[in-house]
Amino acid sequence: MSLDPAIAARLKRTADGLVPAVVQQYDTGEVLMLAWMDDEALHRTLTTGRATYWSRSRRSYWVKGATSGHAQHVKSVALDCDGDTLLVKVDQVGAACHTGDRTCFDADVLTVTPA
Amino acid sequence: MSLDPAIAARLKRTADGLVPAVVQQYDTGEVLMLAWMDDEALHRTLTTGRATYWSRSRRSYWVKGATSGHAQHVKSVALDCDGDTLLVKVDQVGAACHTGDRTCFDADVLTVTPA
Numbered sequence: 001m002s003l004d005p006a007i008a009a010r011l012k013r014t015a016d017g018l019v020p021a022v023v024q025q026y027d028t029g030e031v032l033m034l035a036w037m038d039d040e041a042l043h044r045t046l047t048t049g050r051a052t053y054w055s056r057s058r059r060s061y062w063v064k065g066a067t068s069g070h071a072q073h074v075k076s077v078a079l080d081c082d083g084d085t086l087l088v089k090v091d092q093v094g095a096a097c098h099t100g101d102r103t104c105f106d107a108d109v110l111t112v113t114p115a
Numbered sequence: 116m117s118l119d120p121a122i123a124a125r126l127k128r129t130a131d132g133l134v135p136a137v138v139q140q141y142d143t144g145e146v147l148m149l150a151w152m153d154d155e156a157l158h159r160t161l162t163t164g165r166a167t168y169w170s171r172s173r174r175s176y177w178v179k180g181a182t183s184g185h186a187q188h189v190k191s192v193a194l195d196c197d198g199d200t201l202l203v204k205v206d207q208v209g210a211a212c213h214t215g216d217r218t219c220f221d222a223d224v225l226t227v228t229p230a
Binding site: 030075 | 122125135137139143145146148149160162163189190191192193196197198202212213216219220221222223224225227228229
């Protein structure tokens with residue numbers, strides 16, 4: 001089994017065959033992280049309900065929480081208007097970030113200083 | 116003037132010199148869209164308070180709302196733990212999506228069917 005051809009036909013992938021996935025906590029709205037999926041990772045995510053990504057650095061599939069226990073239970077997945085980005089709403093167990101922070105965006109806030 | 120070198124040093128860019136920017140409505144938490152920034156787009160965003168992106172298709176800078184009126188007033192910008200993704204919290208005027216939808220993720224929800 002592989003990704004539904006009707007979905008695969010709508011995906012616009014990078015040169016590496018990937019689509020960025022924005023991962024959001026379904027109830028609080030926190031943006032937790034951004035990860036990458038290929039067709040197979042999306043297929044596994046949709047059919048298992050466990051968020052599964054393609055690790056560009058390790059060049060392998062990665063079930064979020066498989067080693068850390070910090071799993072993501074998938075509530076919904078949406079494709080954007082251009083077919084080139086996914087929004088994955090999840091229920092995050094524990095910290096989403098490998099640093100131990102709740103989200104990957106907690107630590108480095110930049111200063112906005114309109115002229 | 117260009118991007119603060121201390122920020123530029125932390126950015127990890129794609130081969131095209133870009134960083135994906137997740138754009139979120141600051142108060143409701145809605146994920147509105149995903150866009151791309153290079154160093155100059157980030158610099159303009161941080162110093163003008165108006166969300167400014169790099170259009171990959173048009174190969175030009177793009178101040179969101181400049182033609183549509185659907186501007187994004189920037190509330191905060193954060194860099195993620197890996198330095199390869201930005202989270203831009205904005206106050207969106209009108210629809211974020213060029214289709215007229217409030218967000219770019221409203222129209223194409225995929226079915227999650229855990230085995």
